[in-house]
Amino acid sequence: MTEDAEGWRRLDARMLLVHPLETLIRFLPALLALVVFRAGSEDNDRWELYAVPLIVAFGVLRWVTTRYRIADGQIELRRGLFTKQTTTARLDKVRTIDLTARVYHRVLGLAKVEISTAGGQHDRLVLDSLGVDAGRRLRAELLHRVDPAVTGLPAPTGAPVAVDDVPDDAPPPVDDEVLVRLDPSWIRYAPLTVTGLASAAAIVGFASQGFSRFSQERSVFRDGASFVSRLAWWVDVLLLLGVVSLLAVGAYVLTFWGFRLTRNRLGTLHTRRGLLTNRETSIDAARVRGVRLDEPLGLRLAGASRLKVVTSGLLREQGGSDWLCPPAPAGVVTPLALRIRPDEAAVSGPLTPHGPAARRRRLTRAVVPALLVAALLVVARLLWDWHGSLLVLVPLLLVGAVALGRDRYRALGHAVTPDHLVTRHGSLDRQRVVLDRDGIIGWKVEQSFFQRRVGVATLVATTAAGAQHYDVVDLPVEMAYAVLAQVSPDLVAEFA
Amino acid sequence: MGAVEPLDVPVAPGAVLREPAHRVSRRAVLMWTLQALVVLALLLAGQVVWWLVDDAPSRTPHWVVGAVWLVAGAAYAVAMPQWRYRVHRWEATPRAIYTQSGWLWQERRIAPLGRVQTVDLERGPVAQLLGLAAVTITTASAAGPVTIHGLDLPVAHELVDALTAAAVAETGDAT
Numbered sequence: 269m270t271e272d273a274e275g276w277r278r279l280d281a282r283m284l285l286v287h288p289l290e291t292l293i294r295f296l297p298a299l300l301a302l303v304v305f306r307a308g309s310e311d312n313d314r315w316e317l318y319a320v321p322l323i324v325a326f327g328v329l330r331w332v333t334t335r336y337r338i339a340d341g342q343i344e345l346r347r348g349l350f351t352k353q354t355t356t357a358r359l360d361k362v363r364t365i366d367l368t369a370r371v372y373h374r375v376l377g378l379a380k381v382e383i384s385t386a387g388g389q390h391d392r393l394v395l396d397s398l399g400v401d402a403g404r405r406l407r408a409e410l411l412h413r414v415d416p417a418v419t420g421l422p423a424p425t426g427a428p429v430a431v432d433d434v435p436d437d438a439p440p441p442v443d444d445e446v447l448v449r450l451d452p453s454w455i456r457y458a459p460l461t462v463t464g465l466a467s468a469a470a471i472v473g474f475a476s477q478g479f480s481r482f483s484q485e486r487s488v489f490r491d492g493a494s495f496v497s498r499l500a501w502w503v504d505v506l507l508l509l510g511v512v513s514l515l516a517v518g519a520y521v522l523t524f525w526g527f528r529l530t531r532n533r534l535g536t537l538h539t540r541r542g543l544l545t546n547r548e549t550s551i552d553a554a555r556v557r558g559v560r561l562d563e564p565l566g567l568r569l570a571g572a573s574r575l576k577v578v579t580s581g582l583l584r585e586q587g588g589s590d591w592l593c594p595p596a597p598a599g600v601v602t603p604l605a606l607r608i609r610p611d612e613a614a615v616s617g618p619l620t621p622h623g624p625a626a627r628r629r630r631l632t633r634a635v636v637p638a639l640l641v642a643a644l645l646v647v648a649r650l651l652w653d654w655h656g657s658l659l660v661l662v663p664l665l666l667v668g669a670v671a672l673g674r675d676r677y678r679a680l681g682h683a684v685t686p687d688h689l690v691t692r693h694g695s696l697d698r699q700r701v702v703l704d705r706d707g708i709i710g711w712k713v714e715q716s717f718f719q720r721r722v723g724v725a726t727l728v729a730t731t732a733a734g735a736q737h738y739d740v741v742d743l744p745v746e747m748a749y750a751v752l753a754q755v756s757p758d759l760v761a762e763f764a
Numbered sequence: 765m766g767a768v769e770p771l772d773v774p775v776a777p778g779a780v781l782r783e784p785a786h787r788v789s790r791r792a793v794l795m796w797t798l799q800a801l802v803v804l805a806l807l808l809a810g811q812v813v814w815w816l817v818d819d820a821p822s823r824t825p826h827w828v829v830g831a832v833w834l835v836a837g838a839a840y841a842v843a844m845p846q847w848r849y850r851v852h853r854w855e856a857t858p859r860a861i862y863t864q865s866g867w868l869w870q871e872r873r874i875a876p877l878g879r880v881q882t883v884d885l886e887r888g889p890v891a892q893l894l895g896l897a898a899v900t901i902t903t904a905s906a907a908g909p910v911t912i913h914g915l916d917l918p919v920a921h922e923l924v925d926a927l928t929a930a931a932v933a934e935t936g937d938a939t
Contacts, residue, residue, distance in 0.1 A: 709879040715870050736906040736907040737908075
């Protein structure tokens with residue numbers, strides 16, 4: 269690694285190759301449009317080529333002007349030619365570090381390093397790109413310095429860790445414990461999640477948009493569509509299920525291939541995943557505030573679940589770097605959650621149900637919309653003479669709604685253990701959150717007009733981590749204040 | 765670690781936290797009424813534009829729509845400020861802040877001052893006219909800001925000073 273006298277380091281020079289490529293990919297739709305446009309005109313002036321030296325120059329400029337260094341307990345990032353912009357972050361505020369390597373990064377041995385610090389969504393330092401080894405070394409420097417036990421010095425003013433001491437190997441060091449490794453047979457769960465279906469839909473949308481640019485191929489689509497419409501309806505359904513499952517499996521493989529979760533002796537969690545785009549995330553143990561067990565309906569029926577981490581310093585839903593375990597059998601996920609939060613009552617123990625009022629509210633909320641839709645169907649049949657077979661949907665809808673309401677009530681529950689507050693809710697998207705009691709930094713007790721009438725309230729624990737707030741839904745008012753008093757007795761005593 | 769802790773607080777009907785001690789300024793009612801009137805004025809402007817643009821000979825729809833929002837709006841402008849005033853309360857101790865707000869949807873917020881990051885005093889145009897201010901207390905959680913609307917300006921200044929002093933006294937990462 270090259271450093272100047274003041275310790276400033278540069279990005280890897282190979283980023284000069286990556287930058288034009290990324291620009292090209294960003295403008296790919298515009299370029300395609302240009303090519304199509306060209307095909308129909310006699311203009312031979314390739315004026316878009318003038319952009320190439322500009323793009324290259326811009327990349328060089330970025331390489332020349334971007335520097336970073338670690339000094340005085342801070343990481344500094346300097347950018348810009350005319351407006352020099354310096355971003356600084358204290359090392360003890362570093363929460364998580366992401367290394368992302370897309371295909372072209374990997375070919376060149378590069379990785380993009382993103383450093384999240386405390387204090388919200390905007391505090392991110394992005395280094396695009398470093399060599400993979402330099403990135404890993406930087407990560408080790410940042411995360412290990414946070415812990416005084418390693419440097420033997422107070423965190424904010426510690427001397428730099430000798431860079432060469434940190435091995436730049438790919439496999440985890442021997443003292444890292446491997447918590448979970450992807451078993452290829454888990455791919456069978458891919459079609460059972462909404463995420464899988466959503467990514468399948470995204471792929472279909474993207475592909476059809478891409479194809480529709482080539483007008484001469486539209487006849488292929490027309491032929492295909494008329495072929496499909498001639499098939500029996502159940503063949504169509506099977507076909508659709510097959511295609512969607514395949515796409516969901518594809519998305520699962522792309523995202524989670526080679527998934528591995530390890531923990532080093534400082535407790536830092538490392539995940540690694542991805543088939544084409546390689547992604548490594550390191551999460552400082554001191555920032556972890558709990559875990560979230562997701563059991564969406566599809567996975568639950570198949571006896572599976574997935575695990576996410578509740579931590580500060582991750583962007584919400586930011587590319588899903590909060591995964592601790594992809595969809596996997598419950599027999600794998602629950603013990604894993606127990607290794608991260610060793611509190612059996614919180615992770616898998618029984619929960620306190622919220623009583624009859626909550627149950628009535630779940631049923632009302634499920635049944636009323638179903639009744640509305642059913643009424644609309646009947647009206648449509650009477651007024652506009654819709655097909656009678658649609659009325660078959662009415663009993664199906666109502667039975668489904670009652671089942672959904674009951675299942676949602678079954679999910680509802682909470683528990684307070686010596687270290688954690690546990691809350692669970694949802695049917696299609698059931699989740700159980702195990703939140704550290706000392707990660708809670710405030711409370712809300714919310715009551716709508718209807719909630720006040722039946723004497724229930726929603727207790728909200730606010731936190732700096734994860735979704736920022738976790739709700740215990742529709743519990744009797746007295747119980748809400750009892751939980752509040754039990755978890756934060758000092759706070760309640762202030763206003764006794 | 766193991767079993768679920770038994771609730772050491774008796775769960776009896778009425779075992780709820782008492783209300784915060786202080787009401788907001790009586791002039792807050794006026795502030796909320798004025799704010800409601802601004803909304804009504806916007807609706808009226810929309811109605812006038814529709815009246816001028818519409819070419820249809822019949823004016824009945826105009827009168828019907830106008831009457832509907834006028835009745836609903838008047839009820840809102842009269843009932844909402846009173847209702848809000850009855851609900852809005854606050855209390856601060858050297859260690860914690862406790863507020864109650866809303867009308868149809870009501871909520872209580874309670875936060876320890878050790879986790880406070882910033883304290884803001886805000887005065888909108890209507891609030892300035894009436895000598896009122898709002899105090900917002902922000903914690904490290906994006907879901908956590910606590911706002912007290914409709915405080916008398918001197919009370920608001922006093923509260924900000926007290927909160928700032930308390931937040932300085934408590935140290936820590938605030939996360």
